[in-house]
Amino acid sequence: MSRAFSETGPDAAAALPPLRGRVQAEAPLAPFTWFRTGGPAQLLVRPADVEDLLLLLRDRPRGLPLTVIGAASNLLVRDGGVRGVVVKLARGFSDIxxxxxxxxxxxxxxxxxxxxxxxxxxxxxxxxxxxxxxxIGGAVAMNAGAYGAEVKDVLDWAEVATPAGLLRLSAAELGFAYRRSTLPEGGVVVRARFHARPGDAAEIAARMNAIRAAREESQPVRARTGGSTFKNPDGQKAWALIDAAGCRGLRQGDAQVSEKHCNFLLNLGAATAADLEGLGEAVRARVAAQSGTMLEWEIKRIGEFAA
Incomplete structure (x- = not known):
């Protein structure tokens, strides 16, 4: 692992600006991810607050790549780890x-x-x-959606930290599309405002309970998974294409296509990131051969393959 990161030198942490947040070298990332697999970050930075993040974005050495992770629920970290700086927003960014x-x-x-x-x-x-x-940061960045609504439907604005400073961008300025937004170069979402409307508390609770029950019934929510693996092609459902291609339950090592919802990949215990990504690519190939549709990854894959 150290050899993979040697090009940027052993003193990469010392080259960072004077941050108040935590900086950790060769930091394991697998414990943060819902898949519970993958290699370490060369440098993991948890900024203390927005000002700390802005300092990092402005003054970090340009030779160090920068990657941002959130709850890591829809993320696969490759086994070779992530070169450069991985930013994880934590306590200073969680107010509601x-x-x-x-x-x-x-x-x-x-x-x-x-x-x-x-x-x-x-x-x-x-x-x-x-x-x-x-x-929320990831939800804004990818225009997350479920059960008939998307972030773009309820977002008023988002504050985005950039190397040039803090910007407040409207939903229109973020250029939302299916499962993506258009953030400024090097931008990191730090806060967002959502509009709502007065409602009956009992009715709101009932809708939330129905959503939770539907999710529990249809998705492997208690498994080591990364959520929806592939985006839905126009006018089609990814899970249906995967099922029609005979991939439900397909397995590679300890990586498996969920039997409950076949647009979910599972780590049954000892799957490597390579097992999971390889299984996903096998599914894409089978679906393309069966239907002519090439599925597009929804899970974000970061880092390097193991040597």
Whole structure:
């Protein structure tokens, strides 16, 4: 692992600006990911707050790549680890507050927790977030959606840290499309405001309970998984294409296509990232051969293959 990162030198941490947050070299990333597999980060940085993050973005050595991770619920870290700086937003970015008929949420706040805060305040329209297993920063960056709604439908603005400073961008300025947004170069979402509407607390709770029950029934929520593996092609469902190609339950090592929902990959215990990615590519090949449709990865894959 150290050899893989030797090009940037052993003193990479010393080359960073004077940060107040935690900096850790050769930091294991597998414990953060829902798959529980993958290699380490050359440098893992947990900024203390927005000002600390802005300092890092502005003054880091340009020879050090920078990667941002959130709740890592839809992330596969390759076995060779991640070169450069991996940023994980934590405590200084997790505040949630009611703001009139809306919610202000830090990037590290969990989607489900934001939904719960809205419900407690009698605000409707954000219930769908309780069905998305991730954090707000990632939800904005990828225009996360579930149960008939997407982030673009409820976002007023997002604050984005960039090497040039902090920007506040409207939903229109973020250029939302299916499972993506257009962030500024080197931009990191740090906070967002969502609009909601007054609602009946009992009705809001009932909708959230229905979403949780539907998710529990249809998805392997208690497994080591990375959520939806592939994006839905236009007018089609990825799971149906995978099922039609005979991939339900397909296995490679300890990596398996879920029998419960075949657009989910599972780590049965000892799967490597290479096992999971290789299985995903095998599924893509089978689906393409059977239907002529090449599935596009929804899971974000980062880092390097093991030597």
């Amino acid at each position: 507050a009611v703001d009139g008929a809306g919610i202000l949420a830090g990037a590290a706040a969990l989607d489900a927790t934001v939904a719960e805060h809205a419900a407690a305040a009698g605000l409707a329209g954000l219930e769908f977030l309780c069905g998305i297993p991730g954090a």
